[in-house]
Amino acid sequence: MKKHLLFISFLTVSYLSNAQLYTLGVKGGLNQNKIGSLYQRPYNGDPGINHQPNKDISLQFGAFLNVKFGKFFIQPELNYVKLKNHYDLPLKTSYWNTSKTEIPVILGFEIFDPLSLYIGPNFNFYKKTSLDGVQVTSFSDGGPDLDKNTLSLSFGIKANFGRFGLDLRYESGQKETQEELLDIIYSEYGTNLADLKSYTPSIVSLSLHINLISTDGEHTDTLFSKLFKGNACWCSKH
Numbered sequence: 001m002k003k004h005l006l007f008i009s010f011l012t013v014s015y016l017s018n019a020q021l022y023t024l025g026v027k028g029g030l031n032q033n034k035i036g037s038l039y040q041r042p043y044n045g046d047p048g049i050n051h052q053p054n055k056d057i058s059l060q061f062g063a064f065l066n067v068k069f070g071k072f073f074i075q076p077e078l079n080y081v082k083l084k085n086h087y088d089l090p091l092k093t094s095y096w097n098t099s100k101t102e103i104p105v106i107l108g109f110e111i112f113d114p115l116s117l118y119i120g121p122n123f124n125f126y127k128k129t130s131l132d133g134v135q136v137t138s139f140s141d142g143g144p145d146l147d148k149n150t151l152s153l154s155f156g157i158k159a160n161f162g163r164f165g166l167d168l169r170y171e172s173g174q175k176e177t178q179e180e181l182l183d184i185i186y187s188e189y190g191t192n193l194a195d196l197k198s199y200t201p202s203i204v205s206l207s208l209h210i211n212l213i214s215t216d217g218e219h220t221d222t223l224f225s226k227l228f229k230g231n232a233c234w235c236s237k238h
Contacts, residue, residue, distance in 0.1 A: 021068040023214045027167065028061035029207025033083040035096060036177065036199030040089070043192040051194075053096070056084035060205060062102075071110040075118070078103055083203070089133070090190030098129035098146075104154050114165075119155040122171055126150070131182065133189045140183040144196055150174070152201070163211045163223060173201035 032055040040049040062079030078101070085096040102125070108118030129144050136142045156169035176198045186192040214221045 020070065021214065021216050023066040023068070023211050024063070025066065025209050025211040025213075026061070026063050027077075027079075027207045027209035028059070029167070029205055030057050031060055031081065031083070031203050031205035032057060033085055034199065034202040035085050036197040038087050038182075038191075039195040039197060040191045041193045041195070043186065046090070046190070049090075051087045051089065053085045053087055056086060058082045058084045060207065064209065066211075073108050073110075073116070073118075074105070075108065075120075076103065076105045081203075081205075087131075089184070092133070092189045094132040094184070094189055094191075096129070096131050096144075098126060100124050100126045106154060108158075114159045114161055116158050116160070117156075118158065119153070122152040122154045124150045124152060133184045133191070134182050135185055137183045139193060140181050143180055143182050145180060146177060150201075158209075165209045165211075167205075167207045167209060169203075169205045169207070171203040171205070176200050 034055065035053045037053065038051040040046075040051060042048045058081075060079055060081040062077055064075050064077040066073055066075045080099065080101055082099045083097070087094045087096070103123040104120060105123075106118040106120035108116045110116045126146065126148050129146050131144055134140070134143055150173060152171050152173045154169055154171045156167060158165055158167040177200075179198045180196045182194050182196055184191045184194055210223065212223045
């Protein structure tokens with residue numbers, strides 16, 4: 001993963017040196033996360049049950065630098081993403097929680113004003129993933145135990161309306177997780193041993209972005225340009 005990140009960093013620096021327009025902005029929005037099913041093994045007379053995960057809506061926010069060359073652009077980002085799901089177990093709902101810091105580097109093309117399409121790699125740095133009710137026993141060491149650093153692929157469409165814009169994105173992991181045995185507190189959740197089935201992670205997100213600063217090297221335009229008179233902040237007059 002470090003080699004991929006270094007290669008992308010090299011390409012980004014190369015493009016930046018020939019850029020025509022730079023835009024710095026912030027973004028925030030909503031997402032839904034896909035995880036695997038949870039198979040509840042038969043126990044104490046209870047049948048086996050395959051619990052499908054429920055996708056909860058969660059939040060994300062971050063910042064980006066958009067570098068444009070005519071109709072093409074490259075956009076590195078730094079985002080914080082919270083992810084939530086839950087399983088409706090027999091006695092109680094078990095909530096899945098995790099979060100990640102991600103560095104997407106997307107390459108895009110403006111098909112027509114205001115719409116653009118894009119695709120690019122996503123470098124993910126996950127924090128600990130938790131599932132309510134999971135315990136450490138001789139059958140399981142807790143969990144879910146998922147990779148902390150992963151690489152995924154993002155693609156989507158965005159629309160720009162002046163300083164504001166909308167971004168609809170789909171992110172897909174590059175490999176499946178491993179099936180894992182979890183030991184859950186039976187007296188509280190009605191589930192004893194359960195298999196977290198393998199799955200390929202994916203996220204659908206919708207975000208709003210705001211352009212704070214734009215510059216072409218000669219003129220600089222900021223979100224707060226109109227607060228200053230006489231162009232005292234060196235803001236462009238267009």
